[in-house]
Amino acid sequence: MTGLDQTLEALRAGALPRAGGTDLLARPHTPQVIADLRDVAELAGIHHLPDGSARIGATTTIAHLAADDRLLSTHPALVLAARTLATPQIRATATVGGNLLQRNRCPYLRNPAFTCHQTGGDGCPARTGWHSWAVAIDHSACIAPHPSSLAVPLLAHDARAELHPGGTIPLIDLYGDGTDPTRDHQLTSEQLLIAVHIPAPPEGERAVHQRTTPHGSTDWPLVEATARLLITSGNIASATVAIGGIARTPQRLTAVETALTGQPATTETANTAAAHATADCTPLPQTRHKTHLLHHTVLDTLRKALGDTS
Amino acid sequence: MxxxxxxxxxxxxxxxxxxxxxxxxxxxxxxxxxxxxxxxxxxxxxxxxxxxxxxxxxxxxxxxxxxxxxxxxxxxxxxxxxxxxxxxxxxxxxxxxxxxxxxxxxxxxxxxxxxxxxxxxxxxxxxxxxxxxxxxxxxxxxxxxxxxxxxxxxxxxxxxxxxxxxxxxxxxxxxACYTTDVRLAGQWEGVIVRSEHAHAEVTSISGQGAQLVELLGADRIARYVGQPIAAVAAPTRAEALAAAARVQVEYRPLPAALSFDPEEAPDAAAVYPSKDGRRGAPRSSEGPPSPARWRGNLRGPSGLSKRPRTAVRRIEQAREGNDERFFSATFSTAVQAHTALEPHACLARWDTGGDLHLHVSTQAVDRLAGQVAKRWRLRSEQVHLVAEHVGGGFGAKVNLTGEVVAAVELARLTGAPVRVVLDRAEELIDGGCRPGTRTELAMLADAEGRLAALTMDVHGDGGIAVANNAASLARYIYGNAPRRLRDFDVVTNRPPAAPFRGPGHPPMLWALEQAVDEMAHRLGTDPIELRRRWDGNPKRQALYDWAAELNAWRDRPPNGGQQGRHRRGVGVAVANYLYFLDPGTKVELTVEQGVVVARTATQDVGTGSRSVISQVVRETLGVTADRVRVEIGRTGTVHGPAAASSCSTPSIGPAAHDAARRLHSALDGRSLDDAEGLRVVGRRPWDRWGYVTPFPIGDFAIGRGFTGAVYVTEVEVDTHLGNVRVTRVSCGIAAGRVYSPRLARSQCHGGVIQGVGYALLEQRHTDPATGVVMTDSLADYRIPGIADTPEIIVYFHQDGWDHVSGRGTGLGEVSTMGVAASIGNAVRNATGWRPLDLPISPDRLLQGLAE
Missing domain, CATH: 3.10.20.30 (Beta-grasp domain)
Structure with a gap:
């Protein structure tokens, strides 16, 4: 086992942190000096607390998360997201921290023939090139959506990220407001994500996650959404909706949440609320379909959370 | 550790x-x-x-x-x-x-x-x-x-x-040992250095001390990003990659043609300014190219029409008269990458006697050995080529390609055996692809519901490759109605297309079979009935009988009547293919220690040629499996066919049968144990009535008769999320006697699944500003996975090939050709919207439904 401080020392000396390494090893031109995080005890394991909350260590594998029955009962949307992302081989190795802090999937970023905002250049070749995979909320010079699936249910659950150094911050602060085109997260190269803390949901909450892909489970999602609804006496007492795949960061849909809260738990309410899902969309020439998919993905999750399976 | x-x-x-x-x-x-x-x-x-x-x-x-x-x-x-x-x-x-x-x-x-x-x-x-x-x-x-x-x-x-x-x-x-698995003592690794420019003159190449060979043509022009320029070798792959990164190439950039635009092509920057350059252009179809003139980067028209002036006159009159039996539309198909899982790979070694020893992942052992002998001026017996197992090819491994040149030259330079294996990015960029197409089609039926005229102009998007032949292939189906069929190439500074499983047919059928479907709707005729009327091919008539009786067809939903989110549709399409064979095929049988060893210079790319030879020899001699061993995948024996144009089985099957008959005679009642060393050579007997081609062209002959396929395909469309799921494909094949039903069925499964990929998933993207291929990983270039697999029902109609030696032909290509078109027709049936562009991706489907 390696100590946390020893690892930070290596990072300060320029090593690249490696958790599962499923993306690091797949990317061209990987630097050779690697600080392996798998051996750091502080980053490992899921700890359930008596109140129903949990601390999920950053190097917990996706497969481990997906197989956690206790989390399945408390946070089903999170476990469902873990179960449906990537492939069994990737899930066996990839980690929660790696999923949250991975680089975006832009094929221009990943192609050594191009430079862009993220690689020291000052333009975005995707904007004038192939970008049907890109954002539908265009609020940055970079148009790559954040690829983390787990960030969506974690954001919906008001999770917090434990950093070292840096203390504990709201999960969304890992990403900032998304306007900075040069980076996919806000951590410095000498900072580590240690764990995420996910609070206990209220009794009786229904939480649903849906991943909308072009064709099947192994595809990167076009849109994903998590909805959490607490229904009491036929009314929606509280609602949280988060989405991914649409913007530079995962987003909360507060307008949808407002339209749900206090309303009867009916399909009509879901229809009305989902209409607000795309209010902020400013699609690119090749991402108009994503607006439509966002609307229907949010609608699907709301209906499932309401128990409407039609 | x-x-x-x-x-x-x-x-x-x-x-x-x-x-x-x-x-x-x-x-x-x-x-x-x-x-x-x-x-x-x-x-x-x-x-x-x-x-x-x-x-x-x-x-x-x-x-x-x-x-x-x-x-x-x-x-x-x-x-x-x-x-x-x-x-x-x-x-x-x-x-x-x-x-x-x-x-x-x-x-x-x-x-x-x-x-x-x-x-x-x-x-x-x-x-x-x-x-x-x-x-x-x-x-x-x-x-x-x-x-x-x-x-x-x-x-x-x-x-x-x-x-x-x-x-x-x-x-x-x-x-099983594939080319990528072979390791020789003292072996070095080679890496190819590729062009960073879409169009440039290479003015200098400096290896910075590396063992380097140049791979450019005499004009020293790089014509696409990713074109091999040089190759370097080193004892390990890591060292070779480092050496490749140090190579300095100086370019003089030239204006590049990067967009597939037939209107701009005549005036765009010329990809091939000289006649010699045009003559040397790679080809995306098989056989000799039809002659065609060039205007800038636009090559064409070529084609095989029938009464074209009549066709055009009727079409123009109908267009002006708003004839309801007239249909016209512009269809398009995407560039599809072959994506064999074993990449192109070659391991080359020169021996002290000047012989060349090659392990190559190839579909054409004998043909490639001949090309190698010619290029390096060797006698054919000096080229020793092995391809024991081949991890797929689909048309991209039929000829001499860059990795072979690099390995052979590096082996000569270094004196060591050198292996060159493409990585997946190289494979997806430069490993071969089916040309994209844009097809303008017009079709007219007469008052009796007969096909009155057809025009098809197909522009091929094959990068620097030419010889798109899609339109020409519409000559051979649906009788003798007048038709004008014109093929063009829009040549651009992008990687070359190559022949790919049934070259030209999938894009041709994508347009033609949807047009026939549309005409059936307009005429109020059952689409199978209309095809039965238009199609004179008796073997396909039998398939129509089969298809029309399928429950899926009889219970299909009415066109476009559904309103719910999930809609079900059924579509039909047909395919027609020439029957090719290699009439010079031989099979050699030798008795060795009581076992019959069968040899021929062919290969098994996954189609089962080893098993077909074994089965024919066993059945003909009446011996058990342990008495027959098949040794293929190497030179040094009699001529065998390339795995191309579905010619393997109809070539090797009859030759193996002939060899086994000869061995039976030569044995003259002796047991195999008493016949050590007995050797016979069987030839592929001639078909009755001979062949369409008077003499073989590049070892291929076109035999008499057409193979056929009818596909009835069921889909479910999620109109909210834009997904199409193919639930079942019933695939009827008329290719004569099936030598091995299990192998043949497996091959048809693969044909259907590749057709599903073509229809729904696969699309190569290039950057419009630079010509860089962006889909250079299997995350960005999606091929079908197990979850994309529909239920597949395969039916063989085996009659009608009595004139053919062995009474059976090949079916690897005809099983894939019309699948995408049947999916298009099923989507139309489900939704009322006709997809014109491939692939039918969620964005297109949603846009189509919104209109």
Whole structure:
């Protein structure tokens, strides 16, 4: 086992942190000096607390998360997201921290023939090139959506990220407001994500996650959404909706949440609320379909959370 | 560092940055696991670490410390799932098989421990194997094998279900040796340096001390990003990659033509300014190209029309008169990459006598050896070529390609054996593709509902390659109605297209078969009935009888009447293909220690040619399987066919039969044990009435008669999320006698699955400003996975080929050609919207439904 401080020392000396390494090893031109995080005890394991909350260590594998029955009962949307992302081989190795802090999937970023905002250049070749995979909320010079699936249910659950150094911050602060085109997260190269803390949901909450892909489970999602609804006496007492795949960061849909809260738990309410899902969309020439998919993905999750399976 | 592999302790000295699969293959020498994509997308390098399937390419050797590693070799060949893979023919080329087998073994063991000998759902199997890709499309067999293994049907050997393939055991155990697995003493690794410019003159190349050979043509022009410019070699791949990165290439950039635009093409920057350049352009179809004139980058028209002026006159009159029996539309298809899981690979060695020894991943052992002899001015007996097992080709490995040139030249330069293996990005950029197309089609029916006229202008998008032939192929179907068929190439500074499984047919049928469907709707006629009326081919008439009786067809929903979110549709399409053969094929039989050894210079790319030869020899001689051994995949024997144009089986089958008959006569009643050394050579007998081509062209002849296919395809469309799911494909094939129904069915499965990929998933993207191929990984270039597999029903109509020696032809290509068109027609039936552009992606479907 390696100590946390020893690892930070290596990072300060320029090593690249490696958790599962499923993306690091797949990317061209990987630097050779690697600080392996798998051996750091502080980053490992899921700890359930008596109140129903949990601390999920950053190097917990996706497969481990997906197989956690206790989390399945408390946070089903999170476990469902873990179960449906990537492939069994990737899930066996990839980690929660790696999923949250991975680089975006832009094929221009990943192609050594191009430079862009993220690689020291000052333009975005995707904007004038192939970008049907890109954002539908265009609020940055970079148009790559954040690829983390787990960030969506974690954001919906008001999770917090434990950093070292840096203390504990709201999960969304890992990403900032998304306007900075040069980076996919806000951590410095000498900072580590240690764990995420996910609070206990209220009794009786229904939480649903849906991943909308072009064709099947192994595809990167076009849109994903998590909805959490607490229904009491036929009314929606509280609602949280988060989405991914649409913007530079995962987003909360507060307008949808407002339209749900206090309303009867009916399909009509879901229809009305989902209409607000795309209010902020400013699609690119090749991402108009994503607006439509966002609307229907949010609608699907709301209906499932309401128990409407039609 | 220590770990356990297949029950044995392994010690690694010192630190290593190697990946797990790199160590297992290159140091430990176990080559079952294949590094086929390098990004964890294909699963061919899967190994078990403490019983869990992981991608060997994304695992570092150092991660294995203290772990228990199992590779396919460790399963020993007796795991129930291995037996089930062999029995259910869950493999074709076999390159992906070790990865599938390892993951499936872990799944089956886990399932049975928890659920006993019960059958899991297909959804669960698909989820368990979601991390694997099989380009041959062996998925139906894989489903069946995993189900049977879970149910405990293969715990013991099953002599009652012998493997469909004679080499099945080698492929399920990882013992099968592909070009990428060969390792010679003192071997060096070669890496190709590729152009960074879409169009440039290369003014200098400096190897910075590396062992370097140049690969440019005499004009020193690079015509696309990714074109081989030079190659370097070093003792290890890491050193070779570093040497390649140090090579300095100076370019004088030239204006580049990057957009597929027929209107701009005549005036765009010329890709081939000279006549010589045009003559040397690579070709995307097989056979000699039709002559055509060039205007700038626009080549054409060429084509084979029938009464074209009549066709055009009728079409123009109908267009002006708004005739309701007139239909016109512009269709398009995307560029599709071959994506064989074994990349292009060559290992070359020159011996001291000046002979050249090659291991190549090729579809054409004999033809390639001839091309090599010609290029390096060797006598044919000086070229020794081996392709023992070949991990798929689909048309991209028929000719002499860059990796062979690089390996041969580097081997000569260094004096060492040199191996050049393309990585997945190189493969997806420069490993071959089907040209994209844009087709303007117009069709007219007369008052009696007969085909009155057809015009098709097809512009091919084959990069620097020419000879798009899609329109011309519409000559051979639907009778003798007047038609004007014109083919063009829009030449651009992008990577060259190459022949791909049924070149020209899938894009031609995408347009033509949807037009016929549309005409049926306008005439109020059953689409099968209309085809029956227009189509004079008697073999396809029998398929129409079969198709019309299918429940799926009889119970199909009315057109476009559905309103709900999920809509079901049924579509039909047909395909027509020439019958090709290699009339010079021979098979040599020698009795060696009581066993008949069959040899011919052909190869098995996963189609089962080894097994066909074995079966024919066994049946003809009446001997058991242990008395026949087939040694193919190398030169040094009699001429054999290329695996191209579906000619293998109709060439080798009759030749093997002839050889076996001769051996039977020569034995003259003796037993094989008393005939050591007896040798005969069988020839492929002539077909009755000869061939359409008076003499073979490049070893190919066109025989008499057309093969045919009819596909009835069922889809479900999610109109909210834009997904099309193909639920079932019923595929009727009329290609004569089927030599081996199990192998033939497997091949048809693969044809259907590749057609599903063409219809729904596959699309190469290039950057419009630079010409860089953006879809250079298997995450960005999506091929069908196991979950994309529909239920596939295959029906063989075997009559009508009595004039053919052996009474059977090939079916590898006709089984894929019309699949996409049948999906298009099914989507139209489900939604009322007709897709004109491939692939039918969610964005297109949603836009189409919104309009």
């Amino acid at each position: 220590k770990f356990t592999m297949n029950g044995r302790p392994v010690t690694v000295d010192g630190a290593t940055a190697e990946t797990a699969v790199g160590f297992i293959r290159e140091t430990a020498g176990l080559t079952g696991a294949k590094p086929a994509c390098g990004t964890g997308a294909c699963g061919a390098c899967t190994i078990l670490v403490d019983g869990t399937a992981v991608a060997g390419c994304l695992t570092l050797c150092s991660d294995l410390e203290g772990r228990e590693v199992t590779t396919v070799e460790g399963l020993g060949g007796t795991h129930p799932v291995q037996r089930a893979f062999a029995a259910h023919d869950a493999l074709q080329c076999g390159y992906c098989t070790p990865g599938f087998v390892v993951a499936a073994a872990a799944f089956v063991d886990g399932w049975r421990a928890e659920h006993g000998d019960t059958t899991p759902s297909r959804e669960l199997i698909a989820e368990a194997l979601a991390g694997h890709l099989c380009r041959c499309g062996a998925y139906p067999g894989i489903y069946a094998a995993v189900e049977a293994a879970c149910a405990g049907e293969h715990d013991d050997e099953r002599p009652d279900v012998p493997p469909a393939r004679v080499e099945a055991l080698e492929k399920i155990t990882g013992a």
